[in-house]
Amino acid sequence: MVSSIEENLKRVKEALAAAAERSGRDAGEIRLIAVSKTHPVESIMEAVRCGIEAVGENRIQELEEKRRSWEGPPVDWRFIGHLQTNKVRKAVEFSSAVDSVDSPRLALALARAAEERGTTLPVLVEVNTSGESSKHGVHPSQAARLVEVLLEECPALRLDGLMTIGPLSDDISEVRRAFAMLRTLRDGLARDFGRPLRELSMGMSGDYEQAVAEGSTMVRIGSAIFGSRSRP
Numbered sequence: 001m002v003s004s005i006e007e008n009l010k011r012v013k014e015a016l017a018a019a020a021e022r023s024g025r026d027a028g029e030i031r032l033i034a035v036s037k038t039h040p041v042e043s044i045m046e047a048v049r050c051g052i053e054a055v056g057e058n059r060i061q062e063l064e065e066k067r068r069s070w071e072g073p074p075v076d077w078r079f080i081g082h083l084q085t086n087k088v089r090k091a092v093e094f095s096s097a098v099d100s101v102d103s104p105r106l107a108l109a110l111a112r113a114a115e116e117r118g119t120t121l122p123v124l125v126e127v128n129t130s131g132e133s134s135k136h137g138v139h140p141s142q143a144a145r146l147v148e149v150l151l152e153e154c155p156a157l158r159l160d161g162l163m164t165i166g167p168l169s170d171d172i173s174e175v176r177r178a179f180a181m182l183r184t185l186r187d188g189l190a191r192d193f194g195r196p197l198r199e200l201s202m203g204m205s206g207d208y209e210q211a212v213a214e215g216s217t218m219v220r221i222g223s224a225i226f227g228s229r230s231r232p
């Protein structure tokens with residue numbers, strides 16, 4: 001029997017490929033992160049059976065529980081939620097990457113935890129491109145300072161790029177503007193710091209086609225794969 005997760009994934013992958021083609025991009029350079037928050041390990045297992053290699057979780061406790069009960073093949077467990085400094089040890093222990101570093105304080109705490117554990121943790125800087133106060137992420141004007149701290153004071157962290165959450169808007173041009181802002185910001189930081197900062201994590205179920213058009217290299221898709229959630 002074909003599961004709904006399998007059907008959903010097929011649809012998302014087709015739409016992603018079409019969006020990449022419209023922008024003259026290679027779909028192979030866009031990674032699909034299946035955002036599994038609130039959904040059970042069985043659903044993750046099904047997504048992995050269908051070819052998913054990276055999942056996204058936004059709560060440390062939920063991530064820990066899922067990893068402890070995980071019996072499937074190795075998966076990339078990306079932490080995409082707001083991280084409090086008192087949870088950095090667990091973040092280092094249970095995630096393969098933290099995509100939501102949004103302050104020098106958090107960066108330094110995470111770096112110390114990674115160093116204590118003897119690992120190097122890949123991270124992204126989360127930027128608030130929409131100006132919505134409900135959203136986490138560093139203000140665009142503070143991003144350079146945070147990147148500087150990461151590159152110069154956090155040897156146990158490996159900065160791969162930037163992440164953002166698009167504005168909650170039906171206006172496609174406003175959504176695209178936010179994604180374009182992240183790309184422009186990345187280009188400037190990459191030039192100023194002499195690092196590629198290759199990754200642009202942007203695009204969710206409702207706006208990933210716009211994100212792909214603006215250069216996304218990682219889309220974070222939850223409800224379009226796993227169905228709706230009772231909490232955000």
Ligand SMILES: *Cc1c(COP(=O)(O)O)cnc(C)c1O
Nearest residue numbers: 035058080204205220221222223
């Ligand atoms: C929940 C979440 C997503 C996925 O949202 P959908 O709209 O369900 O695709 C992506 N990114 C972050 C940071 C999230 O918290």
